[in-house]
Amino acid sequence: MSGALRLVGYFVFASGENIELAKAELDLLIRVLDENAIVSWTGPLALIEMDSDPTTFLLDRAAMIKEAGIILAKDPSSGRTLDWISDDILMNRIGPQSSFCVRSKSLTGNREVDVRDELTVLLGTRTRRTTGARVSLDNPDVKLVVILTSSGTILCESRESLLRKELSLREPGRKTFFHPSMMNSQLARAMCNLAGVHPGSLVLDPFCGGGGILCEVVALGAKAVGIDLNWRLIMGARINLAAMPDSDTTLIQADASASPVGRQRLDCIVTDPPYGRTSSTRGARAVNLVRAFLEFVPDMIRIGGRMCICGSSDMNVSEMVLELGFEIANRLEVRVHSGLTREVSTVQF
Incomplete structure (x- = not known):
């Protein structure tokens, strides 16, 4: 593998109505769980370093969060390949009887549309081949999200907020x-x-x-x-x-x-x-x-x-x-x- 980083961390993607309100809400909720947690923001994306998984708590509570989940891997080089994602990562998260989908987001502008599309197809093909799982766009068991940022590319397992629908x-x-x-x-x-x-x-x-x-x-x-x-x-x-x-x-x-x-x-x-x-x-x-x-x-x-x-x-x-x-x-x-x-x-x- 290239210079990939394995992280113990989590991510949050805020809704776009009011980012400052989303930041304030997330900060208070995270402090309830862990006073020592580290939160860093890039636009609507928050990366969280803490000992326990806050995903369920945040999705049940926060009004301004669209989706959240665990960070599986990060590539600091922002390349067009997937050699920074090991097969073990995919097999540990997705079983052969499961379904999955792959989505991508970019925080670097519309010029990355072609890169997003390419990575989405590559990851979907590789995940299906490696795990034996089937693709389900409507109701997948596991949602993989590739996020392109100015400091690298992140692979996450994501869950969407049901609270916002409520x-x-x-x-x-x-x-x-x-x-x-x-x-x-x-x-x-x-x-x-x-x-x-x-x-x-x-x-x-x-x-x-x-x-x-x-x-x-x-x-x-x-x-x-x-x-x-x-x-x-x-x-x-x-x-x-x-x-x-x-x-x-x-x-x-x-x-x-x-x-x-x-x-x-x-x-x-x-x-x-x-x-x-x-x-x-x-x-x-x-x-x-x-x-x-x-x-x-x-x-x-x-x-x-x-x-x-x-x-x-x-x-x-x-x-x-x-x-x-x-x-x-x-x-x-x-x-x-x-x-x-x-x-x-x-x-x-």
Whole structure:
């Protein structure tokens, strides 16, 4: 073999909606598993060095990951041959009764299309000959992915995210109760991850509206408390949460600062305060509501807890947070459309 490198590592391919959000989400989830893990990014591709396989955990949890898996081999020379892939690698991953497919991706531009096609055909032919497995493009047992980067070519075994399909079924327009102010399920799940929501966590959404965020909280196995002043929205949240299996939820019609949770009991706060034409509050009033709520947060959340809060860029939530003396762990901008950019801030207490 040529100068091939055998790696003990993993890869993630992020969706293209917001790479910075994907990076923040992945970083927090990886740290849950291994504080010493090393993550390096090239565009939407993350390479991960850690002791245990994070693939299942990441694909079950992360909203912004399209696929993930194990790195089988790497060729630093970026050649057009496959002599850097040993037969043992293929036979160890694919049995003679299995099915497989081969795909390729390039991070180096369209000029590599011919190389991608050539490597895909070569690897498919060799895998079939070496392992005796059959090709299945629609439902393979094993998916091999060849990724071309500026620093070499990587062979991976990949699994696609099923969560993203589930999230598409939980989009606001597909819920039983709909309100135009509801957050899309993908961003709601990412915010839950940024806030560190885990099974058994006690999580508050003080501006819960129709329950979009709460649905993702309970999907993660956490206990959800939702507060909203609008009775119609509370009833809508109740309807939507009824569709979630095994949900542990408390819904309260009240002012956002009227949390029923005891002092420093909350593990996480995840919320998207109302703002704009479609919300039940308006402009300056909404800002005052959020500011009043933020003043109560230190009394509600335990030491070490996290809050992820989203707001219109006009709302300047991050400025409110800083003015109150809180430390922002990360701040991201999420473009919704040409007229709306959301600001997502995560605070560690």
